[in-house]
Amino acid sequence: MNGARLAKIIPGTALCFSVSAAALGLQMLEEHWTGRPWIEALVIAILIGTMLRTLWTPDARWIPGIGFSAKTLLEIAVMLLGASISFQAVLEAGLSLILGIAVVVALAIGASYGLCRLLGLPWRMAILVACGNSICGNSAIAAVAPVIDAKPEDVASSIAFTAILGVIVVLTLPLLMPLFGLSLTQYGVLAGLTVYAVPQVLAATVPVSMVSTQIGTLVKLVRVLMLGPVVIALSLKMGRETAAKSLPLNRFVPWFIIGFLGLAALRSLGVIPDAILGIVTPTATLLTVISMAALGLGVDLKILGRVGGRVTLAVTLSLLVLITISLGLIRLLGLA
Secondary structure, X not given: OOXXXXXXXXXXXXXXXXXXXXXXXHHHHHHHHHOOOXXXXXXXXXXHHHHHHHHOOOOOOOHHXXXXXXXXXXXXXXXXXHHHOOOHHHHHHOHHHHHHHHHHHHHHHHHHHHHHHHOOOOHHHHHHHHHHXXXXXXXXXXXXXXXXXXXXXXXXXXXXXXXXXXXXXXXXXXXXXXXXXXXXXXXXXHHHHXXXXXHHHHHHXXXXXXXXXXXXXXXXXXXXXXXXXXXXXXXXXXXXXXXXXXXXXXXXXXXXHHHHHHHHHHHHOOOOXXXXXXXXXXXXXXXXXXXXXXXXXXXXXXXXXXXXHHHHHHHHHHHHHHHHHHHHHHHHHOOO
């Protein structure tokens, strides 16, 4: 990274660090007063960031650093998490779970698209909402938009509400664990199947348990990998075989997922010792808190008033359908 680039990201990154420090401080106070952190620093960072963004709009000086923290630091955190995960967990989950994830994505896309069309959304907007809801939120929307020639305003509306709803899901999903009597493994699967972005799985599962975090991340990664086949299928459907061939590999498999899988492979082979893991895991957690602060700084609650009612209803109903299908898969597979 050159000096000019570094100078640009310092203000926004420092802001994210400050929000993270406040979140970690509040967590420490929780632990001091109650004996345990009822609300983790990850969640507190999102809340503080969201409140700041709603009350204040950062100017151009802050944007590069916030974007760097929300994207690059987030991706590094996810990659480092791979060092704590063994592929043995995937084998124990079984082929049925992997196939089940693919089925959930397919069913969710179909159901979401149908709901959107019933609510009168244009077909391109319906595809954006369906893919964003069913696969990986903003990343899926951004990948699908050029393939279907989506209008800029449709892309903006889809991403705006997905960002807000994504935060709401992270904050409220743990409430479903006692409501449906989910085990740690079951909750991890649910989080992996329903949370929009890979890093947000951490915010939804770390407060619950490391078991939930590990299985949730693995399930989410498999779900993200569904983006490749979906984009190729849409390209073929639109008569754009060449578009599918020209899309770079990292649109299908981002570098941090490759890094995650590489570190997981090294961990599975016993190359990464526990001593190194004791450094890598806390580092990944800290970077995630900073990234969640940046995520919050990108969410303006006032946008809710500007997003169309039909889009709001379509995205919300699509999410509820996805949760219902996911719970059905958990029960069908009899996961303990």
